Amino acid sequence: MNTFEDILAVLEAEFEQISWQREPQGLYAPVDYVLSLGGKRLRPALTLMGCNLFSDNILPAIKPAIGIEIFHNFTLLHDDIMDKATLRRGKPTVNVKWNANTAILSGDLMQIEAYRYISESPEAALKQILDIFSQTAAEVCYGQQYDMDFETLTDVDESDYLEMIRLKTAVILGCALKIGAIIGGAQGIDCQRLYEFGINLGLAFQIKDDWLDVWGDERTFGKKLGGDILCNKKTYLLINALQRAKHDDAAELNALLTNVSMAHDLKIKRVTEIFNRLKIKELAEEKINFFYEKSLHNIASVNVSDERKTNLQILAEKLLQRSK
């Protein structure tokens, strides 16, 4: 049984073996750049851990795991164009370091490379894995579309938000685990339980992400706090604050959302004060816990020994206590 740290070491060794020094250089250099920026490698790790839950041989899951990580990084690359983002993991985005056209085309290539790695799944399971992967990839696009739609909608409620993050963030975690489970030889019902585990973990994970933007520790967070507040992003926090705020709080919150000349630090401070008065922090923590408990329930019901489940349980706990 491999811990998350063991799995990460396996993955890093694999990533280092892949050379993106290929022609045309103008197209592969951004792919190399994006994939070498690091990140948590959470999704490919979930594929290997999903496999390892049922099998001691994780080798057949490595290529598809890498395919999922390439796909995830492709979505970040294209999201950054759409959001006109300038920084990703503390470094200039591809649309800034190169340009938008290069980011579009090298992203397209990454999606193809992702499918190339997915296609290296064990052949007996290839069709099933392709179907899950394509369905999930399409859903991630839907999630990005809803996220962009939310920017101009005024009546987004918590259930809309949860559906958006389920699509944009959670399904790829579920998919990563399920593909691993299939390769590990799991039965259909267990593959589905592991998928649900990924969904609930993903929902908790994203709300924690929203939470960290306000109450995280800047030294470990890796970027400035309050980014979501500054761009009026419809996070779990803001959506609930808009719903809870009455009278003076409602008026002040609306004024803050429409004020375009206010100093950044002041806007962050004022919005955070409103969140605190409305007990949004506690509300978010309750919701994170709610989905975390559901995920533990999912993993508990999988038909393997408790001992094999430990590493995934430890990972889930770590993800939700993370400070970055």
Place this chain on the structure above:
Amino acid sequence: MNTFEDILAVLEAEFEQISWQREPQGLYAPVDYVLSLGGKRLRPALTLMGCNLFSDNILPAIKPAIGIEIFHNFTLLHDDIMDKATLRRGKPTVNVKWNANTAILSGDLMQIEAYRYISESPEAALKQILDIFSQTAAEVCYGQQYDMDFETLTDVDESDYLEMIRLKTAVILGCALKIGAIIGGAQGIDCQRLYEFGINLGLAFQIKDDWLDVWGDERTFGKKLGGDILCNKKTYLLINALQRAKHDDAAELNALLTNVSMAHDLKIKRVTEIFNRLKIKELAEEKINFFYEKSLHNIASVNVSDERKTNLQILAEKLLQRSK
């Protein structure tokens, strides 16, 4: 044996059965729009004709054929963003009718939908078909990158140009035919011959496209002539003209390429006159014929009866005598 026209009728019936009225509408409406603009449906027809060359049952090739057409339309959609194109098949491009972000994301979704259809290939051949398709899809990206690189390069020669159009245009024709041949049960050597047939046909086809932009008939061409001349596009014609032009012609051609204030009609007229003086028309026609002859040689060597080859031979001839 089905003629090209028979095959087109089969394809149109299939395309009409697919409903893109799906959620999220903001994402599928552009997909529906792009796929309903028509086009020649050449690539999916080649898949079915490639299959039909070896088998009377073309049904198993229909889904992958549609996947190839969706992929082709995806590349046009993203190319139009990169080229800031405003018209495609006489209608506003997605980046104009909607916006660039919608064009990026619905294009990403189309690539996924393309893979979904490709994944419906007969399972025994799935891995082989995926490998060819992904390799080709990546090469189409390389071709687009070289095409964009050419805009700022000054020393593009004919062999660079031929390599660019091989990647950008020809490989997908070869791929379409080869996938059809595999599904039709062809032997490896015949699959490869059909692939080469597609490559040579594609090269001839693209040079004919360049030719039509200058010497086509505007009434049947469907768009204004001289578009490539106006944007100094490094076509087969311009590259050879730059190489052949001496003294006065060279000076005039360079002046025309750098003049940004000249009336459009006048620039087209002057450049065309230089092409005519340098016998570029005849040069292009020789080259089209050269690749056409090679393609006929490829098809002649395939191990099936001459009778089965007729429809593909007729199609090749028609494509190179086309006026639009």
